[in-house]
Amino acid sequence: MSMDADLDFIAQAMPAFISEAAEQIEAIETLLLELEEQPDDRELLDSLFRCAHTVKGSAGIFGLHRVVEFTHHVETLLDKMRDGDVKLTPAISTLLLQCNDQIKFLVETAADESADTPEQKDIRADLVVQLRAITEGNAPAAAPAPVVAAAPAAASGPGVWSISARFGLDTFRNGMDPLSIARYLTGMGTVVSIRCGIESVPPLVNIDPESCFLSFAMQLETSASREDIEGAFSFVIDDCELDVVAPETPEQKLARAIEDIPAAPRLGDMLVSVGAVTQDKLDQVLSTQQSTPGMPAVPKAKIGDLLEAQAGVAPEVVAAALGKQQKLREAAPSEERYIRVQADRLDAVINLLGELVIAGAGATLLARETHHEALIEANLHMNGLIEEIRNGTLGLRMVPVGETFSRFRRVVRDTASSLGKEVNFEIFGGDAELDKSMVEKIADPLMHLVRNSLDHGLEPPQERMAAGKPSAGKLVLSARHETGAILIRIEDDGRGINRERVLQRAWNRGLVEQGVVPSDDEINMLIFEPGFSTAEQVTNLSGRGVGMDVVRRNIEALRGTLRLNSNPGKGLQVDIRLPLTLAIIDGFMVGVGKSKFVLPLESVVEVIESGGDNVRVDDKGRHCVELRGAVLPVVRLRTLYTVESDLPDRVSIVVVNSTRGKYGIEVEVLLGQNQTVIKPLGRLFKTLRGISGSSILGNGEVALILDVSSLGELITGADTLISA
Amino acid sequence: MAERFELPAELNIYSALEIRDNLLAWAAEGATKGSDYLEISARDVAEVDASGLQLLAALSNGEQPWRLVEASTVFVEACRTIGLTQWIDSRHTKIEGAGA
Numbered sequence: 001m002s003m004d005a006d007l008d009f010i011a012q013a014m015p016a017f018i019s020e021a022a023e024q025i026e027a028i029e030t031l032l033l034e035l036e037e038q039p040d041d042r043e044l045l046d047s048l049f050r051c052a053h054t055v056k057g058s059a060g061i062f063g064l065h066r067v068v069e070f071t072h073h074v075e076t077l078l079d080k081m082r083d084g085d086v087k088l089t090p091a092i093s094t095l096l097l098q099c100n101d102q103i104k105f106l107v108e109t110a111a112d113e114s115a116d117t118p119e120q121k122d123i124r125a126d127l128v129v130q131l132r133a134i135t136e137g138n139a140p141a142a143a144p145a146p147v148v149a150a151a152p153a154a155a156s157g158p159g160v161w162s163i164s165a166r167f168g169l170d171t172f173r174n175g176m177d178p179l180s181i182a183r184y185l186t187g188m189g190t191v192v193s194i195r196c197g198i199e200s201v202p203p204l205v206n207i208d209p210e211s212c213f214l215s216f217a218m219q220l221e222t223s224a225s226r227e228d229i230e231g232a233f234s235f236v237i238d239d240c241e242l243d244v245v246a247p248e249t250p251e252q253k254l255a256r257a258i259e260d261i262p263a264a265p266r267l268g269d270m271l272v273s274v275g276a277v278t279q280d281k282l283d284q285v286l287s288t289q290q291s292t293p294g295m296p297a298v299p300k301a302k303i304g305d306l307l308e309a310q311a312g313v314a315p316e317v318v319a320a321a322l323g324k325q326q327k328l329r330e331a332a333p334s335e336e337r338y339i340r341v342q343a344d345r346l347d348a349v350i351n352l353l354g355e356l357v358i359a360g361a362g363a364t365l366l367a368r369e370t371h372h373e374a375l376i377e378a379n380l381h382m383n384g385l386i387e388e389i390r391n392g393t394l395g396l397r398m399v400p401v402g403e404t405f406s407r408f409r410r411v412v413r414d415t416a417s418s419l420g421k422e423v424n425f426e427i428f429g430g431d432a433e434l435d436k437s438m439v440e441k442i443a444d445p446l447m448h449l450v451r452n453s454l455d456h457g458l459e460p461p462q463e464r465m466a467a468g469k470p471s472a473g474k475l476v477l478s479a480r481h482e483t484g485a486i487l488i489r490i491e492d493d494g495r496g497i498n499r500e501r502v503l504q505r506a507w508n509r510g511l512v513e514q515g516v517v518p519s520d521d522e523i524n525m526l527i528f529e530p531g532f533s534t535a536e537q538v539t540n541l542s543g544r545g546v547g548m549d550v551v552r553r554n555i556e557a558l559r560g561t562l563r564l565n566s567n568p569g570k571g572l573q574v575d576i577r578l579p580l581t582l583a584i585i586d587g588f589m590v591g592v593g594k595s596k597f598v599l600p601l602e603s604v605v606e607v608i609e610s611g612g613d614n615v616r617v618d619d620k621g622r623h624c625v626e627l628r629g630a631v632l633p634v635v636r637l638r639t640l641y642t643v644e645s646d647l648p649d650r651v652s653i654v655v656v657n658s659t660r661g662k663y664g665i666e667v668e669v670l671l672g673q674n675q676t677v678i679k680p681l682g683r684l685f686k687t688l689r690g691i692s693g694s695s696i697l698g699n700g701e702v703a704l705i706l707d708v709s710s711l712g713e714l715i716t717g718a719d720t721l722i723s724a
Numbered sequence: 725m726a727e728r729f730e731l732p733a734e735l736n737i738y739s740a741l742e743i744r745d746n747l748l749a750w751a752a753e754g755a756t757k758g759s760d761y762l763e764i765s766a767r768d769v770a771e772v773d774a775s776g777l778q779l780l781a782a783l784s785n786g787e788q789p790w791r792l793v794e795a796s797t798v799f800v801e802a803c804r805t806i807g808l809t810q811w812i813d814s815r816h817t818k819i820e821g822a823g824a
Binding site for chain 1: 737740744751772774782783784785787805807808
């Protein structure tokens, strides 16, 4: 491959690297937090090390030296922890979390050297100093105590294992070091002998010093298990020829050796390679097999049987080899369980499928006109299938919401400690699935609500004790599916909403007219009003008077709803209901002249009849009607979008609920409710106000989907548009 | 030509390319002078990994013989751990702190 092709390849693979590294970094964070709770969990520590290793390794492939160098220090510390030299303390955990942030920063800015400001470099240098202080300060001068030997000694007692390993060319480039592996093995027991194989190392003139040509053979006396020994190679196993022979009977030894053959497609070769049968003998047996009369109906004698019978290979050895063959066959497909697909490609497919549904409906209409039974039947069947495909494809976009949730662990931990509060954070229902784009958009509002609970909801420990509650607060984040929607709940056992204070503030700020007392629920919801903040002391987390109204707006933009259930003194429960996908809505279709519009069904409150002349114009030029004694502003779609047609005698007014309150939309025909596939508007119509998308109807007509909240803004804000 | 080649403090993957080039240039110079042995010192080596040791293995697989004349504890420990004792067992090697 030429240099240019290399660079090309790297440039192409870079986004994939960054997204994979981001996953690893997230995993590191999760693992660290879990490890804090279970500091003795060896597996967590191993996974942690593996994640850091992977990041370092793949960064190495992409030549991201800053990432490699920095991660190297982190890895050294993790290595010490694996060796048992360093114990995880809260301070170390915090340091590692900070380091992880730095790795994240380095990966994110991989392509942009200039983003690495002197401040960042200082932070990094400081972290490295701290890391080194721990790794070097605590490093004992003597060889570390053997870790695995201290583990429950296997019943079998120590034996001498033969371990031979030939490392892959990319070992160094992947950030691995055979020396560390040898050192790690040394810690497991007593090394009887070790020899490093340097025969394959090219002379200095020809060598690529970053490729690995080494191998080693070790005799290790240990009571550790095969898993423990192989575990030492877990980071290089993919491109390392590893052979671990247990101190066992000769037959078992052979069977094991077969197990460890990295790839052995043919039974005979497998047996030869471990020395169960000689090549000569195998050839001889093979020729017998070939010369067996080739009657088509009579299957050839099996090579395994022949080897057993003629070459005297022990049946259990042959069985092991056959087992290995079987495993290799099975292992192949399971390796690629995930396919990465670009989100926009998937969207394009979903979009096309939406069109297909529409085209199908059109075809069905035409088929009905022919009154041809079989044709109608065939069309219906086809439509059913298309519907299934579309639902299946929409399902591909679904991801578990848990990934987002677990990100909050860190936030909760850091926030609680900076506020001097204790909190037990629990997550339930992380496997509930939600459209990927929804998951991304819900993360910020959720974060805000979680912070709000920590900051305003949960009391400091003393206050909790005084109120007869346990000193550690409880914060629960849960998700579950409800019909066609997902319910995300944030629940705390803090002080709840102080309604009196909320109301007082709402009066003061003019959000509610002085003296008017709304219902409890309405008072609760006041905290989501723009410009509302009850924090007596402005903290740097929340209480800056911005946020909660934004949370509400964001959730409503996702066509979600927000509900508060406050139990003063006992806690607060915030329920967020979201539709599972943004691609389909339950719509209510209306017509004005020949044009058709779709309203999201959940925003429709009621429909009232109105004579055309019943609509008056108020002094601001707005249309209004009287609804049970109150004045209801009305948008006249005919005027707003200059629909040209004859004015009908009677019109209907659809009363809708928006963020800005109720208002009416004057329409001429009511066409009922239907499921609507949303298609985004083309670039030309992006600036069109009051319209959020379009949908194509079965007969090919286009219906515009009304955006209830921005249409509402047209009423209250831009008078001219309506009076025009 | 310097009498002996001093390996740097960091004998690892980060410096492998550079060490290789330096070592190669130095050895080529030695070859023209017809020295019997190339003399290498690992006195200053403080950090070492397998890629660093591999460089010396590559030197061993070349035409000119070489020997280790001095080595740090870190270097010796690394060679012992990975099983490259043929170098450090040489009688010529003066091992710093080995007797301690």
